Amino acid sequence: MPAHPRILSLDVTSSLGSISLLEGPEILGERSWKTDHSHAETVLPELESALREASLAIRDLDLLVGVNGPGSFTGIRIGLGILLGLGEALAKPLRTVSALEAVAFHFCGLRNRIHVSLDARRNQVFFQSFDLTYGSVEPSDEPSCASADEWAASLPPPSVPVTGSGAWLHRALLERSCPGRDLLRPPEALSALAGRLAFYRWQHAPTKPQESPTALYIRPPDAIRKASAAMPQKQAFSG
Amino acid sequence: MxxxxxxxxxxxxxxxxxxxxxxxxxxxxxxxxxxxxxxxxxxxxxxxxxxxxxxxxxxxxxxxxxxxxxxxxxxxxxxxxxxxxxxxxxxxxxxxxxxxxxxxxxxxxxxxxxxVFAAELEHGPFPYPALILIVSGGHSSLLFSEEREKYKLVAQTRDDAAGEAYDKVAKLLGLGYPGGPILDRLAAEGNPRAYPLPMARFSDGSLDLSFSGIKTAVVRLVAEQQIPRAAAADAPQPGEILDLAASFQYAVIGTLLDRVKRAAAHLSPRCVVLTGGVACNRGLRAAFREHFEPQGIRVLFPRPAxxxxxxxxxxxxxxxxxxxGEFADLRTSAYATVPLTRERIPMPNPLKNN
CATH class of the missing domain: 3.30.420.40 (ATPase, nucleotide binding domain)
Structure with missing residues (x-):
């Protein structure tokens, strides 16, 4: 692997899909698109265009990166399905970055701590807090999913700024529960952020064994939640 | 290749x-x-x-x-x-x-x-024309094929697929999942005429299938006759469960056989192909062979796997x-419902002739 590997980074976990091609931390090309439907039809034609614009062939890539969630369950699987297929065919290493981490990375060098909250629909949010240093995003708690009210009641201290589509959507609630807290406008497309973060992590652990990407759903399927709710507490499904 | x-x-x-x-x-x-x-x-x-x-x-x-x-x-x-x-x-x-x-x-x-090609893998190219019954947990379709890769729809289910009905009845009786192999095994030990269950036919003469009526009749029977749920799928079952399994299987196979018989009478196939998960069913295979093979119509089905x-x-x-060279491009996607063929064969309505 070269010191500055050529990286494909892909995010289709929300309605805004994006693909970035990087060489180390430098962006060679980027494409983003909005869809109300499945990304399944779009991703590979967009990748083909991005490669052509950057004068690269698919075999020139050294590292494949995907955003593994949280977000649309279908989008997560489309992204990881593509990533797994490319990785298998090219025999190149795979890395994943969560959407929460990618958003947090946007504020590296600007803030020391950040709390990210993403819209999870159903009046819920996915959220996590991070410690930030230059080129590094370290989670300070586990990623979670809760109702907007529960989230607002469990926020970190007021000195920690908040960002993300969930925080933005529920800004009135945030203002009521914690007036004066910094609410930062989140980045839109995430693929370049995820690619850069993956590069810095790869630099720190280049010999890390090839990762088998797993999805970060956070929220269990409805069938499991209903079954858990119907069971006595001790038998509740925890997965 | x-x-x-x-x-x-x-x-x-x-x-x-x-x-x-x-x-x-x-x-x-x-x-x-x-x-x-x-x-x-x-x-x-x-x-x-x-x-x-x-x-x-x-x-x-x-x-x-x-x-x-x-x-x-x-x-x-x-x-x-x-x-x-x-x-x-x-x-x-x-x-x-x-x-x-x-x-x-x-x-x-x-x-x-x-x-369809699962059966061709097993037997080689079919003797055409062929009547093809695809029965599984998600599909119940009867197709007519006069040449390879050309299909006309004869009938399809209007509600549950056959395998879906097996799963739902097995669930109701507490027998586990998937229901097909469990009920097939129990049916061999029960009396198929113990509980008369409805075999749906449509008044418009269509050969379409319906299994929701059989399923509802089983639900009603279980409630009315207080048939107990099975204790465990692999435990010896009481006579009522065995008889109900046999009666349910008799009604499902009877419905499928009725449709294929009527289609065969009109379309004169040289073979009947049974495929899809429910084609593993021993009772179904035996009933089709027993009916069609004496008439010189081959019954073809793939190995269970x-x-x-x-x-x-x-x-x-x-x-x-x-x-x-019929290849898909990078925009190809997945679709929950796409018919295999849009061509449907009209069937004569026996009720109109009476």
Missing amino acids: LILGIESSCDETAAAVLSGEPQVLSSAVASQIDVHHAFGGVVPELASREHLRNIRPVVQQALREAAVELRDIECVAVTYAPGLIGSLLVGVTYAKALSFALGVPLVAVHHLEGH WTTDNAAMIAAAALPKARR
Whole structure:
């Protein structure tokens, strides 16, 4: 692997899909698109265009990166399905970055701590807090999913700024529960952020064994939640 | 030509390698029965999650068992419809990425045509014309085929698929999942005439199928006669359960046989093909053989491993398309419902003639 590997980074976990091609931390090309439907039809034609614009062939890539969630369950699987297929065919290493981490990375060098909250629909949010240093995003708690009210009641201290589509959507609630807290406008497309973060992590652990990407759903399927709710507490499904 | 087939339309993740003879070099299947067992049926979101976990190891297993490398693969084939959309998407996106990165063509295969080719894999080209009954947990369709890869719809279910009815009745009786093999086994020990169950026919003369009436009748019977739920699927069952299993199976097989008999009387096929997961059913196979073979109509069905969902049948269905250069492009997606054919054969209405 070269010191500055050529990286494909892909995010289709929300309605805004994006693909970035990087060489180390430098962006060679980027494409983003909005869809109300499945990304399944779009991703590979967009990748083909991005490669052509950057004068690269698919075999020139050294590292494949995907955003593994949280977000649309279908989008997560489309992204990881593509990533797994490319990785298998090219025999190149795979890395994943969560959407929460990618958003947090946007504020590296600007803030020391950040709390990210993403819209999870159903009046819920996915959220996590991070410690930030230059080129590094370290989670300070586990990623979670809760109702907007529960989230607002469990926020970190007021000195920690908040960002993300969930925080933005529920800004009135945030203002009521914690007036004066910094609410930062989140980045839109995430693929370049995820690619850069993956590069810095790869630099720190280049010999890390090839990762088998797993999805970060956070929220269990409805069938499991209903079954858990119907069971006595001790038998509740925890997965 | 070496084809890698991928199938993920419902609750089985499958991959297979097929050579051009055609010869199945490997057929790997990761079943999700244990995942869905507690729910008495397939839970779509759970199925999608399992497919994503399984797709890579299943493809690797198929390549290993075929003793080929991915770079030897000359074509990728994948099920694109019909099925559970989340499940289909895992196979389609994975297959498209493989095809794109390997620089080999992609063939998109209709799942029902895959089931047709499962029988062709077993027996070689059919003696045409053929009546093809596809019965599984998600599909119940009767097709007429006068030549290879050309289909006309004779009938399809208007509500539950046959296998779905088996699963629902087994769940109601507390027998477990999947219901087909369990009820088939118990039916052999019961009296098929103990409980008369309805076999639906449509007044418009259509040969379409319906299994919801049989299922509802079982629900009513269980409530009225206070038939107890089975204690455990593998435990000895009381006589009422055995008789109910036999009566249910008798009604389902009777309905299927009735439709194929009526279609055969009109269309004069040279063979009847039984395929799909329910074609494993011993009672169904025996009833069809008993009726059609004395008339010189061959009854063809695949081996059990190829009746249920598998990828060898998808690769087999792709082979003639690949040879003709009928390839899919990078925009190919998955679709929950796409008919295999839009051409329907009108059937004479016996009620009008009376």
